[in-house]
Amino acid sequence: MSELFYDAAPNATRVAPPRPTERDYPDKPQEVILFGTCVVDLFFPEAGLDAIRLLEREGIRVQYPQAQSCCGQPAWTSGYADEARGVARAQLDILDAGIPVVVPSGSCAGMFRQHYRELFAEEPETLKRVESLEARTFELTEFLLKVCKVQWQDVGEPTRIALHTSCSARREMNTHLHARELLSTLSNVERINHDHESECCGFGGTFSVRMPEVSGAMVRDKTRSLMDTGADEMVTADGGCLLNINGSLDKQKQAFRGRHLASFLWERVSGEVKA
Known part of the structure; x- marks a missing residue:
């Protein structure tokens, strides 16, 4: 954006x-x-x-x-x-x-x-x-x-994930760098790069309401890129993007989904797998 x-x-x-x-x-x-x-x-x-x-x-x-x-x-x-x-x-x-x-x-x-x-x-x-x-x-x-300088033991099963960081979070907080580094400490997690990682998912707050056709095209590009990675799932620390991406995947009747990074991290370090 x-x-x-x-x-x-x-x-x-x-x-x-x-x-x-x-x-x-x-x-x-x-x-x-x-x-x-x-x-x-x-x-x-x-x-x-x-x-x-x-x-x-x-x-x-x-x-x-x-x-x-x-x-x-x-x-x-x-x-x-x-x-x-x-x-x-x-x-x-x-x-x-x-x-x-x-x-x-x-x-x-x-x-x-x-x-x-x-x-x-x-x-x-x-x-x-x-x-x-x-x-x-x-x-x-x-x-x-x-x-906290966390030093975690990854107790989860091996998995391949794709990371999404919102454009404002990247620009204002360097969230993509922190998330990448933190994920790299998890021994059983392979983060797969995708060519649309830095691009907006099309949410943009009210942008998705004011310009739904443009927003829809952007999120379709994003979801296509995510699925093409062959990752098991997408993780993100931005709830608005997560709503938009999962909503598009649902409309496309795709099984692939994203979830919040906090829940993914908790599962990796606690061993609690949620249904």
Whole structure:
């Protein structure tokens, strides 16, 4: 998708923030907040629970504030800045606890780290809270790899998987690099490259609603590329992409499916195979 985001005001264009640079990582904390995301909460709750299980396995206490909702990204990228600020302000109130915030979605983590600063650019006091949240926000695979420094024994059966990372997660959080490195530590997992990995699946939030024919063509290209790999399944850390890709596969009456990376990782390290 384009790296330009459009404001509701006529002729107003926002340029996307620069790509992330290498950051300094803290020691493993005793406690974190899991920001579950609205898509995980509504459509993939087991993935959220598996993210909690992965963190608890590393000896970390996990808070899950019940009042959390959306990060504000849908309103923001649709041009509704005032509405996005209202949603974002509520999340700031919930997440303002001074401890790391772990997010099982690169795009939502990217909203905290890249776009809240622009949302609250004219509110200096709020901006201080935003800067604190930026520094404390980690995508799940990034946190497991760089902060927990996990050393796992892969107890699953040999499998071949294809990885999908959303375009915004790649651009804003380097999620593809973290996921690849983490998957490479699993001895019985072979990650197969596919030539459409870096391409958008066609979801793009409201893009798929506004331009369904274009979106449908894009996701058909994506699913074809995934199936052509010969992989057993696809894994991704982005719930919106997962909904779109699996929905297209279902319409095509294909048996191939994707699932959330948190659930895949939990199965590999726990040995719990879910029906």
